[in-house]
């Protein structure tokens with residue numbers, strides 16, 4: 087059942103680059119809120135392993151493979167339900183690099199020159215007196231376009247990301263706008279969603295927890311190792327019995343990210359009462375372990391059974407491609423990569439004769455509402471829609487119709503008198519044929 091007109095599904099999409107081992111900062115900042123969001127009603131979530139992106143910064147094949155396994159196992163152990171969400175691996179979807187090329191051709195080179203990651207490399211080279219592009223691959227330069235394809239392929243509305251990625255979402259928006267301007271309304275304009283309430287977790291040294299600072303606590307490190315790492319969190323030199331500051335205390339901030347408000351108030355009081363750092367670290371360790379232990383057990387089981395994870399990813403790829411393949415077909419036709427047999431024959435003077443192909447016609451009626459109809463190759467009416475409030479809704483219904491057929495759109499469509507289901511299916515097949 088589709089409810090395009092009443093309550094449109096909000097599509098959320100996020101990629102995770104497969105170069106590292108998930109740490110507590112990734113859990114608090116991304117995995118935990120994403121898994122929670124994926125359970126909300128009215129939301130369709132897409133989570134994928136961005137392994138093509140990983141190649142941009144990592145040339146160690148074993149590490150890429152290991153990281154993909156660890157990240158997949160972490161998300162699943164944290165409660166991601168692959169039945170409910172789209173969970174797939176970027177490199178299993180050949181339509182993504184295909185769309186990357188179409189987007190490359192509508193993206194200004196100057197726009198990519200200004201992308202933060204590329205610009206940072208150039209600035210560094212210039213500061214060192216090197217050639218500006220020294221050691222910069224075209225992969226790094228093209229990074230935002232590949233990311234745009236990830237997002238636009240699945241018509242994501244919202245992309246939950248960290249601040250550093252906002253620029254990339256804006257670029258994806260611009261690509262979509264440019265493409266739509268040239269070829270018609272095909273792509274959905276995405277928006278970044280930066281979760282302000284999610285705390286940036288400090289690492290062992292008090293700076294943001296990040297692989298690049300080497301200050302992380304791996305999410306599923308064994309219990310005793312977790313205890314040791316937590317013992318290494320920097321604190322000040324106040325002795326037991328002296329009141330402690332919560333402001334600027336990495337230990338306190340990490341505790342807060344895992345504890346309830348009451349528990350946090352308890353630790354605040356303990357700070358004021360002069361709790362010793364050893365005891366505070368013990369409290370933090372127990373609190374984190376309490377949350378992580380059940381997931382750690384699932385994680386270990388999953389890591390021990392990589393074939394099962396592979397099977398889940400393959401199933402995810404199949405679901406994702408059921409969307410990506412027909413959509414890519416639509417985009418190929420839109421830009422003119424078409425089956426020559428379906429082209430309107432060109433007469434000597436260069437004027438096209440009437441195209442013998444089925445067509446959707448979108449229009450607005452005097453009642454101010456938006457309608458569409460499906461005509462067959464001879465121009466005969468097959469389907470007539472009812473009125474939609476916005477052109478976007480009509481376009482959404484057309485997309486569903488093209489991908490899934492008229493089932494589920496019953497209350498929005500009227501079949502013209504004398505038209506059979508087979509005739510409708512034949513017309514729709516035209517839009518779904520990969521090379522038509």
Ligand code: TRP
Pocket residue numbers: 099100101102103136139232233236237245246247251
């Ligand atoms: N570039 C993102 C990061 O490093 C990962 C990513 C790749 C991504 N494709 C995406 C995130 C699409 C959101 C949407 O964090």
